[in-house]
Amino acid sequence: MVLLALLFFSLRPYFTEPTPPSPTSLIEFYSNQTFHDLQKTLYHPIEKATKRIVLSTFGEFEPGLLQLLKKRAEEGIEIFLHYDAKSFPRLNEALLDFSTKGHRASGLMHQKILAIDDKLVFLGSTNFTHASYKMHDNLLVGFYSPELTAKICAQIEDPHYPFLIEESFPEARFSFYSLPGQKMAALSSLIHAIDAAKERIECQIFTFTHLKISDALISALRRGVKVEVTLDKKSKKGASKQVAELLSKNGALIKQNNHQGLMHHKMCLIDGEIFFFGSANWTKSAFEKNRDYLIRLDHLSDEVKSKVKELFQSSKKFQT
Numbered sequence: 159m160v161l162l163a164l165l166f167f168s169l170r171p172y173f174t175e176p177t178p179p180s181p182t183s184l185i186e187f188y189s190n191q192t193f194h195d196l197q198k199t200l201y202h203p204i205e206k207a208t209k210r211i212v213l214s215t216f217g218e219f220e221p222g223l224l225q226l227l228k229k230r231a232e233e234g235i236e237i238f239l240h241y242d243a244k245s246f247p248r249l250n251e252a253l254l255d256f257s258t259k260g261h262r263a264s265g266l267m268h269q270k271i272l273a274i275d276d277k278l279v280f281l282g283s284t285n286f287t288h289a290s291y292k293m294h295d296n297l298l299v300g301f302y303s304p305e306l307t308a309k310i311c312a313q314i315e316d317p318h319y320p321f322l323i324e325e326s327f328p329e330a331r332f333s334f335y336s337l338p339g340q341k342m343a344a345l346s347s348l349i350h351a352i353d354a355a356k357e358r359i360e361c362q363i364f365t366f367t368h369l370k371i372s373d374a375l376i377s378a379l380r381r382g383v384k385v386e387v388t389l390d391k392k393s394k395k396g397a398s399k400q401v402a403e404l405l406s407k408n409g410a411l412i413k414q415n416n417h418q419g420l421m422h423h424k425m426c427l428i429d430g431e432i433f434f435f436g437s438a439n440w441t442k443s444a445f446e447k448n449r450d451y452l453i454r455l456d457h458l459s460d461e462v463k464s465k466v467k468e469l470f471q472s473s474k475k476f477q478t
Contacts, residue, residue, distance in 0.1 A: 176202050179278060179302035185329045187465045188282075188298040190291070191472045196284055197291040199298055201226065203274045207235055212273040213286070214240040214314045216266060216437075220288045224254070231256040240314050242267035259315065265338070265447035270437050271310060279307040281334075281453060282435060283364070283424050293419035295362075295476060297435060297469070299453075301332070310334060317449055330433075331457040337438055337450040344438075344452040345445055349374045351432050351454070355383045358430070360470055362388040362423040365439040366398045376408045385410040388477050390421040397441075416478040423473070432456045433466050 176199040179186045188194040204211055204226055211230060219241075231237050232255060241249065243260030251258045261267030272280040282298040284290050301307075306325045313319040313336045322343060323334035335344035345368075352359060352374040359378060366372070366389060375385050387405055389398050391414035406412045415421035425435040438450035445452075455462070 178203050178206075179300040181302060184302045184327050185462060186300040187469060188300065189296065189469055189472070191295055191476060192469060193472075194298075195291070196296060196298060197288070199300075200272055200280065200284075200286065200291075203272070203278055203280070204230065207274050209275045210236045210238075210273075212238045212240075212271070212311050212314070214267070214269045214271040215286050216242045216245055216268045216270065217285045217287060218246045218248075219286045223286050228255055240267065240269075261449060263317065265317075265443070265449060267449045268437050268444070269314065269449050269451055271314065273307050273311050276307055276311075277304045278302055279310050281310075281437075281451070283422050283437060289419070290422070294422040295415060295419065295473065296422050297425060299435065301327075303327075306332065306334075313339075326457075329459040329462045330455040333454040333456075335452045335454075337444065337448065337452065338446050341445045345370065347454055348426075348434060348452065351428050351434070352378055355381075355428050358384045358386075359426065359428050360386045361426040362421065362470075362473060363398075363426070363440050364390050364420065364422050364424060365393050365441055366401045368440045368442055368445070369401070371440050372401045372404055375405060375410065379405075379409045386413065387411070388413040388415070388421060388423075388473070391415055392420075413477045415476055417476055421477075425469075427466055427470060430463060430467065431458060433458065433462075 177186060188196060188199045190196055227237055237256035239258045241260055243262045270282060270284055280298050280300045284296040284298050290296055303325055309323045317339060319336040319339040325332045337344060355378050379385050387410055389402060394402050394414050402412050424439055427433050433455040434452060436452045438444040438452050444450045
């Protein structure tokens, strides 16, 4: 009976409706490492939408989501889908009853965005695929803000979007760098935060090849800052191998996921005070070529600090 009770409570998030952000809880965190059902997290607001749904993503959609979007369009909901046409060539736009736009320019359309009713927006590393929900380590952060949602939707189709999107929530200050348009500002924000670190930097990055960022982490190590970097195990042996070896040689603790899925996060916590996440891997292509974004949260409330700390602590169970 004790084992059954423990199993029930460990699986309980999968049997309950996810809690979306709201006027009383403006920021919500969701990750499969903290036992959130990411599929339900995305489906629930789509099912509850009353006016408009905007999606932007890389890769193929799982069929159930396309069926749900078609159903919502038939019910009168305005839908716009922005996707990377090169990675999803089989999508037949003519068969869909809603507006679509395939990104066919150079670079990947790698943003992951879900906006609902011009007031809710979900951002992070999660693609709209079954593997991304269930097998890979991923994050979504939901925000309740009509103004923020409108600005993020406005930048989706503009790779040269020049404006920093900012909002001050009671829980955190939010900064959104649209890439590649704000490549210099995004990289500068990240490197300056690393340069100012005093005690500890924790990173979980799917692909890490950007040598300017690794140089900043090496400088932090030489100042006595503790640096821990978790990479996807395949990437660690492949694309990220050079950075992994450089950082390890200079004293960083390098870890990897211990399961068959991908360690797909793109996030970093600096001194427990500044949290970076988004769709962008730490590569030159992500900052300079792809349609991506980097988000910075600082001035964190105690509640947000606790949620971010829980995210990193829970992730350690899936690493070696």
